Structures are given as structure tokens and as C-alpha cells.
């Protein structure tokens with residue numbers, strides 16, 4: 001669920017830290033003179049991280065000023081992309097992918113399990129401020145469905161039990177590495193590699209020029225063996 005409203009009680013003036021200002025200048029310098037607005041996504045990301053995971057209006061206006069853009073243009077960008085949040089979120093933002101491959105593999109059960117465990121509905125934050133739960137469209141890890149993104153990490157091949165354990169560990173302050181929960185490497189098949197494995201070694205080239213595997217005495221392929 002995309003959140004599109006500002007909340008009352010936003011922080012006051014926003015300004016990049018010295019480190020973020022330096023980083024922002026590097027990002028803007030990647031684009032040709034007069035095209036600095038192309039850095040708007042990167043600068044909004046910086047601002048969101050500095051603001052604790054969301055973009056108060058002051059941060060959007062600061063980025064607009066930094067890039068010499070109309071604030072409404074920057075707001076349009078911030079409200080379009082699901083990676084930007086326009087109201088405060090918990091320490092951990094859980095984004096459950098609900099698109100078809102994940103849905104077929106149990107995304108709805110993951111969502112229900114999260115709602116029950118955290119005592120929240122979609123778009124809500126748990127009472128302890130630890131977790132915010134939202135649904136998003138495909139995050140590009142369909143081969144290892146179902147999956148969720150928490151913070152910057154992907155957690156794949158999930159079941160409700162595996163996800164609940166991840167939430168318990170995060171709440172306890174543990175480091176929880178992302179990736180497949182069944183040990184897959186990247187997006188290989190669930191039963192292990194099925195390609196480029198155990199293939200017969202290629203036949204040595206026939207000095208007569210006949211195609212590899214052809215019976216003895218077969219004519220050379222056109223243009224070969226001359």
C-alpha cells in the first residue's frame with residue numbers, strides 16, 4: 001500500500017549533514033550542466049536515510065532547492081516511487097511482494113502472518129515502533145518467491161515460520177543476512193543446478209572437416225575441410 005499523506009508533527013528545518021552534502025555534490029556532478037535534476041532520486045534517497053526512513057516535506061523542499069527544481073516536481077517523484085515514504089516508518093520497513101509469482105507461492109500467507117504477529121494492518125507501524133508493514137509490486141526476485149524486502153535486504157524462499165523468525169531476530173538486534181532461506185545460490189533451481197552441469201565433453205574436431213559426430217567418411221561441411 002503506498003502512503004501518500006503527510007503527518008502532523010514533522011521535524012523542523014531539514015539540511016544535509018556535511019557528509020551528505022559532499023555526497024550530494026558528487027552525485028550531481030555525474031550529470032551534464034543544466035541536467036542536475038537527474039540526481040533527484042539519489043538525493044531523495046540520501047534525504048530519506050538521514051530522516052530515519054521517510055521524507056518530511058522539509059526534506060523534499062530542501063532537495064528541490066539543492067537541485068533548483070520546483071518543490072512540486074520533487075514531490076511528484078517522491079510520491080510516485082514506492083521506495084519513498086511520506087510518513088514516518090518503523091525501524092524496519094517490511095515490504096511484502098504481492099505480485100503473481102510471490103502470490104502463487106504464499107505471499108498472502110506471509111502478509112497475514114506478519115499482520116497477526118505484529119498486530120498491524122497494511123501501511124501500519126507496530127506499537128513498539130519496530131516494524132512497518134506494506135505490500136509492494138514485484139521486487140525482481142521472482143525465482144526465489146515468496147520474498148520480502150526489509151530495509152535494504154531481500155529475504156527469499158520464505159514461509160510464515162521463517163519470516164517470523166527473521167522478525168524475532170531483527171527485533172532482538174541481531175544481524176540477519178539476506179538471501180535465500182533454503183541455501184539457493186542466486187536464482188538457481190530449487191533442486192540444484194540443471195544447466196551447464198554434467199554435459200558430455202565436446203567431441204574433438206575431425207581433421208577431415210566432417211561435422212562433429214558424423215559417421216566416418218562423411219563429407220565435410222560446406223566451406224570446411226578444403
Ligand code: FES
Pocket residue numbers: 097098099100101102103137138139140141142143145147
Ligand atoms: S513476483 Fe515477487 S519478486 Fe517478482
